Amino acid sequence: MKILAVNCGSSSLKFQMYEMPEEKVLISGNFERIGIENSFYSYKLNGEKIKKEAELKNHAEAVKILVQELLDNNIVESLDEIKGIGHRVVQGADKFDKSVLVTDEVIKTIDELSSLAPLHNPAALVGINAFMSIVSNAKHVVVFDTAFHQTMARETYLYALPYELYEKYGVRKYGAHGTSHKYITKTMEKYYGENKKLIVCHIGSGCSITAVKDGKVVDTSMGFTPNAGVIMGTRTGDMDASIIPYLIKKLGYSADDIDRLINKESGFKGITGGISDSRDIEDGIKEGNEKCILAQKMFVRSVVNYIAKYYVLLNGADAICFTAGIGENSPETRKEIMDSLSSLGVKVDDEANNSRGKFVKVSSDDSKIECFVVPTDEEVMISRDTYELVK
Ligand code: AMP
Numbered sequence: 001m002k003i004l005a006v007n008c009g010s011s012s013l014k015f016q017m018y019e020m021p022e023e024k025v026l027i028s029g030n031f032e033r034i035g036i037e038n039s040f041y042s043y044k045l046n047g048e049k050i051k052k053e054a055e056l057k058n059h060a061e062a063v064k065i066l067v068q069e070l071l072d073n074n075i076v077e078s079l080d081e082i083k084g085i086g087h088r089v090v091q092g093a094d095k096f097d098k099s100v101l102v103t104d105e106v107i108k109t110i111d112e113l114s115s116l117a118p119l120h121n122p123a124a125l126v127g128i129n130a131f132m133s134i135v136s137n138a139k140h141v142v143v144f145d146t147a148f149h150q151t152m153a154r155e156t157y158l159y160a161l162p163y164e165l166y167e168k169y170g171v172r173k174y175g176a177h178g179t180s181h182k183y184i185t186k187t188m189e190k191y192y193g194e195n196k197k198l199i200v201c202h203i204g205s206g207c208s209i210t211a212v213k214d215g216k217v218v219d220t221s222m223g224f225t226p227n228a229g230v231i232m233g234t235r236t237g238d239m240d241a242s243i244i245p246y247l248i249k250k251l252g253y254s255a256d257d258i259d260r261l262i263n264k265e266s267g268f269k270g271i272t273g274g275i276s277d278s279r280d281i282e283d284g285i286k287e288g289n290e291k292c293i294l295a296q297k298m299f300v301r302s303v304v305n306y307i308a309k310y311y312v313l314l315n316g317a318d319a320i321c322f323t324a325g326i327g328e329n330s331p332e333t334r335k336e337i338m339d340s341l342s343s344l345g346v347k348v349d350d351e352a353n354n355s356r357g358k359f360v361k362v363s364s365d366d367s368k369i370e371c372f373v374v375p376t377d378e379e380v381m382i383s384r385d386t387y388e389l390v391k
Contacts, residue, residue: 001391002026002081004138005382007088008127010119011035013062016379017075017082020387023380026075031062041065045073060130067134082138085131086386088378089124091117092144093174099147099385102128102140110142116170116224141386148182149175151216159224173228175220177202177324181210183381184321184374187359189215197314199307202376203333204324205233205276209303211310219313221306227262230302231295233276236266237302271295278326278333300333304340311344317369320346322362323376329356338363338371346371 001021007014016028029043039056042049056062070076086099091113100106107125114121124142132140157173158166165171184200198212207230210220221229221237231237239262247253253261269276272291275284284292311317320341321327322334331353338348345368353362355373363371 001083001387002076003084003086003383003386003390004082004135005086005088005379005386006127006131007379007382008059008123010123013059013066013127014379015066016383017070018380018383020383020391023383027070027073028379029066029069031056031066034059034062043069058130059126060134063127063130063134079135080137082135084141084386084390085135085138086141086143086382087124087128087131088145088179088382089142090120090145090176091174092142092146093170094150094172096142096144096147097150099141099143099389101389102132102142106142116174139386139390141389143179143382143385145176145178146174148178148185149173149210149217149220152219156219171224173220173223175208175210175217176222176226177206177208177210178217179378179381180323180376181208181212181217181220183377184323185212185215186381187374188319188321188372192319196318197316199310199314199317199320201303201307201320201322201327201337202324203230203303203322203326206235207232207237207303207324207326209306209310211314213314219310230306231271231299232267233278234264234267234269236262236270268295268299271298278330282330282332296333296336300336300340303337307337307341308344311369320363320369320371321374322372323374328373328375331355334362334371334373341369344369 003018003020005016011034013031017026018024019026027043027045029041031041033039034056035058040051040053042051054065067079076082089110093113093116095109110121110125128140159171161171180202181200188198195214200210200212202208206226208220208222209230211218227235229237244258268281272295275281281292281296285296307320326333334353335348338346347364347367349362349364352360357375360373361370362373
């Protein structure tokens with residue numbers, strides 16, 4: 001059965017088509033700069049990458065080109081072969097604890113939740129509407145990045161704010177990257193069996209750490225928005241909330257200024273004065289750049305703090321899993337994190353850890369907690385959920 005996994009941003013559309021249940025990738029690609037000049041798209045087919053320029057005024061035009069490419073490249077003979085389309089939605093709040101088939105009611109709820117994810121939910125809706133009108137015979141499924149975190153207890157997800165702010169305005173922890181955390185949990189269940197205690201470190205340009213017990217999330221580091229938790233490429237992570245009114249009074253910052261400051265100008269970028277990519281941070285460290293050294297120390301400490309906290313919360317841990325851009329590809333950062341956990345009995349296997357982008361145990365055999373690199377695959381998770389609801 002052919003299933004398409006889709007991830008729409010405000011000016012982008014990523015897609016991956018699978019033959020399910022084999023999970024064979026048939027084609028994958030990306031439309032970029034939708035609604036902006038110089039738009040283009042690219043796709044990977046049979047190991048070859050093809051890039052084309054195209055005027056993409058809106059998402060519907062991107063979808064039309066995408067389906068034409070599927071036909072032209074003989075991925076499908078007719079659009080009726082596409083049985084399901086899975087759409088990633090960033091914010092499902094406490095309304096969705098699993099993926100669901102799209103209905104008018106579901107669309108309305110995603111729309112209502114836009115105030116909690118103003119950049120992401122509207123973009124997902126544009127994509128859903130475009131695909132529904134062009135690939136109308138397929139079943140459409142929405143996969144929420146918050147759903148996997150819905151098992152957190154109230155004492156975990158509440159902030160110590162007046163309770164009515166939660167009741168009236170939904171101010172609470174929702175978490176993010178749930179699709180990735182779920183994929184890692186399922187992969188580890190296959191490897192390890194169920195009933196394990198995992199600390200999953202999704203560390204890329206966005207970072208979230210999640211404590212998982214018996215396949216369910218107990219706590220996660222991102223909060224009301226994906227700004228909370230550990231230090232990230234351009235996001236602050238946790239900080240004293242009173243810094244915000246202080247800056248408003250001192251510098252006359254507006255809400256938008258603050259939003260930009262804490263989401264786009266902080267993290268690695270803020271500390272170093274412009275470097276947000278961890279590869280550049282690593283290069284800077286090699287050249288003796290003090291700010292890069294400082295940023296890396298702060299980052300490692302913030303990750304280690306969460307791992308330590310979740311180790312206590314879970315009453316021990318069977319495994320620590322590293323995933324996403326940094327987690328999968330930076331042996332140096334993994335080693336620094338694992339070395340900082342020596343008091344918990346974590347020991348690195350330096351040879352095994354010297355690898356990138358593949359599933360591998362990176363702790364030594366006498367380590368008290370096993371540590372793994374587990375490459376994430378959010379698209380296949382979207383495709384699996386879609387297949388289950390469509391088949
Ligand atoms: P993601 O958001 O998961 O795509 O991850 C992006 C982050 O992963 C960026 O900060 C990249 O610099 C980082 N990354 C990717 N490859 C490497 C690498 N080889 N070494 C260090 N960091 C990397």
